[in-house]
Amino acid sequence: MPLIERQGKVEKQLYFEDVEVGSEVTPLAKVATTQMLVRWAGASGDFNPLHYDETFATSQGVGSPIVHGALKRAWLGQLMTNWIGGQGFLKKFSCQYRGMDYPRKMKTMTEPEEGETWWCKGTVTKKYVDGDQHIVECDIWVENGQGEKTTPGNATVILPSRA
């Protein structure tokens, strides 16, 4: 069985036959921090001050800097690529930015303050074979600390088959 190493753990490859409608995508926890937002700005090239400048964010009516929608989208991408493994293929992906999220402040240069943790989650809604492709469709979302889905979406993946 091919093994992949991820986040220091060796994981098993997921197969089409392992999945049922209603199956859960392995959840992924994320802590957004002011520092993560600045790293994201640099990595993405999105330097909108809404995501780091308190005064600007207040003037825009959002209260304080908010998490970039595209960063949450990137988390959901990680949720799926973690789950489908090295032999799976992410075929289609979408999400909507419905609710605002506010990053944790940093306590030190490396540790965030206590606060909210976000969870990226998903469930399988459909599985079928199309030609030689074993296809799985999922509802996916980012959930905030209150359990609200701030970033819902859909993903379609191709999994390897044991058959």
Add this chain to the structure above:
Amino acid sequence: MAKQVYYEDVEEGMEIPSLAKDVTTQQLVKWAGASGDYYQIHYDKDFAQATGLPGVIVHGRLKSSFLGQLLSDWVGEEGMVKKVSVQHRGMDFPGEQMTCKGKVTKKHVQDGEHIVELEIWTENPRGERTAPGSAVVALPSRG
């Protein structure tokens, strides 16, 4: 681009063209990404204040880089910036204009190279030198 400056154009005591910078919070975040320095005193007001600063401050290395630009603009494509030394003495804040300046302190020929030494600094709107330093450059010669 400006005309190429030559060793013969330079006199001790002359000022080089200054460079004005209007630093914004956005530029500090761009710098964080471009440099990989994500220390929060440069973008998180609460964090900056908790460490005893009045607010977010400009990265010292950003100021040194502005002074690098002052020099590379001046020496042109035929010149070379050989040595730069900058002390981060005073704090600068986004929203305030900063001016980078330089003055020739010495010129001499050494091992066939036409060397110019300068005093360089950044200046805040109150005329205070927040990042003083010195530089050594090589210029082309008409000779």
Add this chain to the structure above:
Amino acid sequence: MTQGPALTDEVRAMIGATSEPDILEVERGAIRRYADAIEDPNPLFRDVEHARNSRYGEIICPPGFFGWPVKRSGRMGLTAKVREALAKAGYPRLLDGGVEYECFLPIRAGDTLTAYSKIADITEREGKTGKMTFTITETTYVNQNGDLVVKARGTMICR
């Protein structure tokens, strides 16, 4: 926090410590982002065609940029140990005191640099707002041909 003597045995023992070497692949994109961040429009740092026709033949780094990140893990690991020891002695607040660099060869996009850092010295001085400590880190950058390209000295202030 009360400030004791800054140069404790633990701090003093760090003088002369060296870092693991850092490998820096100098990329065109990283040079452009750096030039963008300082708002330097010089085409030598951005425009491949322009650079090809210059005496450098390739995009070069602006002065002071030796590849991304500027604060590299090896050197930061080294200074973090000094900071930790100084924080224990009552000097937890950090400032970047300055930088000095001497350039020997231009750095072109595509170069691979290896950086070696060393804690050259740690001193203390009475400042306007109390005692301050100065940690001098020296870094040598060597390119893929084994040639010395830059020597840099950084000053970290803990107070």
